[in-house]
Amino acid sequence: MALSTATSPVKVEMLDGDHLAFDCEFFSTGSVSFASCAYEGTFQCTRQAATGKVLIFLPKQGRAVFRLGEDELLSVPGKGTIIDGSTSTTTRIFGPRHHLGLFIDQRKIAKHLANMLECAVSGDLEFKPHMDLTSGPGLALMQLVETAYNGLRGDAPLRQSPMALASLGDAxxxxxxxxxxxxxSDQLATPASLPAPRHVKWAIEFMHAHISEPISMDDIAAAARVSVRTLQQGFRQFRMTTPMAYLHEIRLTAAHRDLMNADEVQSVADVALKWGFTHLGRFAADYKKRFGVLPSQTLRGGKGPKEGL
Structure with a gap:
């Protein structure tokens, strides 16, 4: 269940009796937050605003039911639940209930996945809602989250080590x-491809060196010392995208970085034009698809609510 905040309010309704009690602790490492929540009573919670996070619940005791549209997801020990925070969620808690929570910024997940695959990642990752916590990676996740939560309580040494916290978030x-x-998932399960050939690396280096300039496919191919056709084949085989799509992705990332650090006099149009985006409507649509928020929301500091669940 999610505790209510100003940016992500939650409506709570009793379902049986009038007894409700909870004990929740939350710790944030930046784009990753950990929680331990215990509840008494039977009640329903409805989140009334979207978040920019992926919400993972790891039950230790009791039962809860998450309603997503017409679907209902049962949450019990041994079965983790993963929810896209951009959708409206209603949760019914049947206490006594105790779960660990893990809340990760959607942009961090997308960036991490792109690094794992060595290619651009876009759109909804479409997580399946359940994961097995009794063996394999699911069990390792349960143990790691519990260890992390215990290591962040009080004056634990882990809280004094930014590098360790960053590594923990990545893990x-x-x-x-x-x-x-x-x-x-299928791409992650596929054996890693061979290292990209020199012409693909040269093309990528050229793109980064001239990222804000009006370069063409012919310019990139010339810098890579191959034909346009060979360059396209290389990117399809070793980066699973096209050269221009790759250039578009790194320009979006550069624009995102600028918007995150923009001063008060900069506008979305200024940043978009700097990185070669002349059609502001298309830029806004592509940006939201990639980062989950509009450029104007990032410029205003709209990086997603820091709510606890």
Missing amino acids: VTHLILEAAPHRY
Whole structure:
């Protein structure tokens, strides 16, 4: 269940009796948060605003039911539940209930997956809602989250080590991508491809060196010292995309970085034009598909609510 915040309010309704009690603790490492939540009573919670996170619940005791549209997901020990925070969720808690929570920024997951696959990742990852917590990566995730939560309580040394916290966030993100089936699971299971040939590397280096300039496919091919056809084949085989789609992706990432760090006088149009996006409507649509929010929301600091679940 999610506790209510100003940016992500939750409506709570009693379902049986009038007894309700909870004890929740939350710790954040930036784009990854850990929680331990215990509840008494039978009640229903409805989240009334979307979040920019993937929400993972790891039950230790009791039962809960998550309603997503017409679907209902039973949450019990041994079975983890993963929910896209961009959808409206109603949760029924049947206490006594105790679960661990793991909440990861969707952009971090997409970036981590792109690094694992060595190619651009776009669109909804389409996580399956359940994961097995009794063996394999699911069990390892349960143990790691519990260890992390215990290591963040009080004055634990882990809280004093930014590098360790960053590594911990990467580790749980990696395990989520392995433990929970999603749209890219088959690609992750495929043996890693051979290292990209020199002409693909030269093309990528050229793109980064001239990222804000109006370069064409012919320019990239010339820098890579191959024909356009050979360059296209190389990117399809070793990066699973096209050269221009790859250039579009790194420009979007650069625009995102600028919007995250923009000063008060910069506008979305300024940033878009800097990185070669002349059609602002298309830029906004592509940006939202890639990062889950509009450019204007990032510019205003709209990086998603920091709610606890």
